Amino acid sequence: MLDDTRREYKVMATEIKCEKKVMKEIFELWYQIPEYQRPYVWETDQVKELLEDIQNAYHSNPDAQYFLGSMVLKINEKSENGVIYNEYELLDGQQRLSTIFLMFAVIRDIADKKKQKQIVQQCESAVYQEENLYINQPERMRIVFYIREDVKKFVDKFVKEEDGTRRTEELQKLALDGNVNVSIRNMAAAILTIRNFFEENMDELPGYFKYFLTKVLMIYVATEELQDAFQLFTVLNNRGVKLSNSDILKAENLKYVPETERTDWAKKWEEMETYFGEDFDKFLSHVRTILVKRKASSTLLKEFEENVYSDRMYNRTTKQYEPRVPLLKKGQETFQYIGEFYDIYAELFDKNHYEVHRDFDIYNYLQLMSQGLGADYWVAPVMDYYKRYHTNGLKEFLKALDRKISADWITALSPTARIENVNAILRVIEKSSSPAEILTSGELKIQANEFMRVVNGNVYGRRYARYLLLKLDLLYQGNMVQFRPPVTISIEHILPQNPSSSSQWAKDFTATEREEWTNKLGNLVLISRKKNSSQSNFDFAKKMSKYFENNIEVFPNSIRVYKKYKKWTPSELKSNHKEVIERLWEAYK
Numbered sequence: 232m233l234d235d236t237r238r239e240y241k242v243m244a245t246e247i248k249c250e251k252k253v254m255k256e257i258f259e260l261w262y263q264i265p266e267y268q269r270p271y272v273w274e275t276d277q278v279k280e281l282l283e284d285i286q287n288a289y290h291s292n293p294d295a296q297y298f299l300g301s302m303v304l305k306i307n308e309k310s311e312n313g314v315i316y317n318e319y320e321l322l323d324g325q326q327r328l329s330t331i332f333l334m335f336a337v338i339r340d341i342a343d344k345k346k347q348k349q350i351v352q353q354c355e356s357a358v359y360q361e362e363n364l365y366i367n368q369p370e371r372m373r374i375v376f377y378i379r380e381d382v383k384k385f386v387d388k389f390v391k392e393e394d395g396t397r398r399t400e401e402l403q404k405l406a407l408d409g410n411v412n413v414s415i416r417n418m419a420a421a422i423l424t425i426r427n428f429f430e431e432n433m434d435e436l437p438g439y440f441k442y443f444l445t446k447v448l449m450i451y452v453a454t455e456e457l458q459d460a461f462q463l464f465t466v467l468n469n470r471g472v473k474l475s476n477s478d479i480l481k482a483e484n485l486k487y488v489p490e491t492e493r494t495d496w497a498k499k500w501e502e503m504e505t506y507f508g509e510d511f512d513k514f515l516s517h518v519r520t521i522l523v524k525r526k527a528s529s530t531l532l533k534e535f536e537e538n539v540y541s542d543r544m545y546n547r548t549t550k551q552y553e554p555r556v557p558l559l560k561k562g563q564e565t566f567q568y569i570g571e572f573y574d575i576y577a578e579l580f581d582k583n584h585y586e587v588h589r590d591f592d593i594y595n596y597l598q599l600m601s602q603g604l605g606a607d608y609w610v611a612p613v614m615d616y617y618k619r620y621h622t623n624g625l626k627e628f629l630k631a632l633d634r635k636i637s638a639d640w641i642t643a644l645s646p647t648a649r650i651e652n653v654n655a656i657l658r659v660i661e662k663s664s665s666p667a668e669i670l671t672s673g674e675l676k677i678q679a680n681e682f683m684r685v686v687n688g689n690v691y692g693r694r695y696a697r698y699l700l701l702k703l704d705l706l707y708q709g710n711m712v713q714f715r716p717p718v719t720i721s722i723e724h725i726l727p728q729n730p731s732s733s734s735q736w737a738k739d740f741t742a743t744e745r746e747e748w749t750n751k752l753g754n755l756v757l758i759s760r761k762k763n764s765s766q767s768n769f770d771f772a773k774k775m776s777k778y779f780e781n782n783i784e785v786f787p788n789s790i791r792v793y794k795k796y797k798k799w800t801p802s803e804l805k806s807n808h809k810e811v812i813e814r815l816w817e818a819y820k
Contacts, residue, residue: 261371336390488563639652639677696755
């Protein structure tokens with residue numbers, strides 16, 4: 232916390248103001264959420280945590296100050312009806328400040344308008360200022376949301392209007408509507424959460440509210456220059472303020488975008504952020520991999536600064552920095568590049584894109600890799616190939632890439648070696664002039680004999696066992712239908728791991744045979760967790776009847792086994808094992 236009440240100092244080209252203010256003072260200022268900002272993404276748990284943290288601080292020591300966080304602001308001088316005032320462009324702190332803004336609206340609507348008149352009035356002024364022609368006072372919202380026009384309309388209806396937060400049925404519908412803007416959905420849910428909190432704590436509202444106004448404080452850092460404000464935004468992130476990599480990358484690049492184009496690129500970024508949610512940074516890492524083609528050795532932001540934007544590169548052989556042309560320029564070029572791969576990702580993985588998924592082989596291998604492989608670094612070469620060749624040869628490339636990634640994993644190559652193999656594939660794609668050059672390159676070859684040695688042994692308990700069984704399901708299913716394995720699946724031993732001494736299993740298998748064959752691929756099938764719990768240690772005939780009882784699950788290999796075999800002795804198990812190993816060999820040889 233700051234020792235003094237107010238500081239002003241020069242760090243960059245312009246004056247930087249740093250000040251701590253309690254909530255009463257913070258909501259005497261005017262704010263705008265600019266177009267380039269991210270949506271309102273706080274969910275119920277974060278809103279509850281904010282309210283309860285303040286409540287706990289109030290209960291613990293109502294005379295002590297409570298620090299709620301910081302804000303980074305750009306100062307904009309405004310003039311309206313001859314009145315000059317400052318409006319603060321909010322770069323950092325908007326999630327917390329927006330939540331408090333909604334909180335004022337809720338308290339305004341639930342407080343007793345006669346007995347708690349001053350609370351109501353204080354909340355009204357924190358939300359909205361009515362026009363007063365006699366003193367040249369314009370109509371003005373305390374926070375103006377420029378992020379989306381429909382967000383402004385939501386705020387006008389449910390926050391600005393008196394008793395707007397009482398429209399609980401409408402708010403509940405919006406909070407559950409996956410088709411509305413993410414800011415609207417989260418704001419609706421936040422209002423309902425805040426209402427529930429205060430309705431459960433109405434008795435202590437006056438004391439809580441007084442403590443909130445006078446003891447809860449934030450620090451704001453403000454400058455008149457947007458570039459300096461963005462720099463402060465980055466500096467605060469480096470000093471521990473919790474901002475995502477994507478937030479900083481966006482802010483850093485918006486500095487270099489002409490103001491006339493900033494809104495469009497900010498909205499495109501918001502669209503991507505909404506699409507990926509918490510996986511946005513992961514997607515940006517895939518883009519970084521395509522650009523750099525080396526294993527990441529630092530944070531995403533540092534990787535972009537040092538390995539994408541830098542005009543020099545560290546040579547590990549000479550241990551010196553050497554000049555080079557930056558891989559991307561900051562600003563519009565970065566937004567265009569990332570936006571292009573966003574479109575590619577959506578075409579590949581969004582089921583609504585028919586052109587890619589009308590070929591079931593392409594769809595099926597994307598599904599297999601998404602659900603079965605132990606890591607997602609295969610996504611970068613798939614996107615890069617698609618960028619260059621679209622669907623030309625894509626089916627064959629996916630099969631070869633899946634074979635390479637899975638074989639490297641199953642034969643226990645180190646994570647570093649597996650990533651370097653992927654980077655080598657990316658380099659082949661970059662230099663290629665046709666799909667055939669990629670498919671015949673040595674970078675897609677595998678150690679087939681070592682792979683077969685491993686899968687011929689005990690596989691149960693290995694992370695790749697589930698993948699191998701999914702691969703068998705796909706191979707037995709073929710390419711005439713879409714491959715859609717259930718999300719919740721488990722591995723079933725046909726010959727149980729621990730059969731009772733009185734069971735048929737103990738009669739058909741010796742202890743040595745059970746030890747040798749129980750955990751081999753030929754004794755394993757996929758099954759839903761629900762059906763798995765009902766299989767237990769039953770004899771084979773009962774397992775088979777239980778499997779086909781009620782709904783039959785679409786596990787092609789499992790259905791094949793239970794249809795083909797009427798009993799399960801060492802002979803049937805070995806026969807099945809031989810068949811699935813040969814099927815895999817056909818796919819991997």
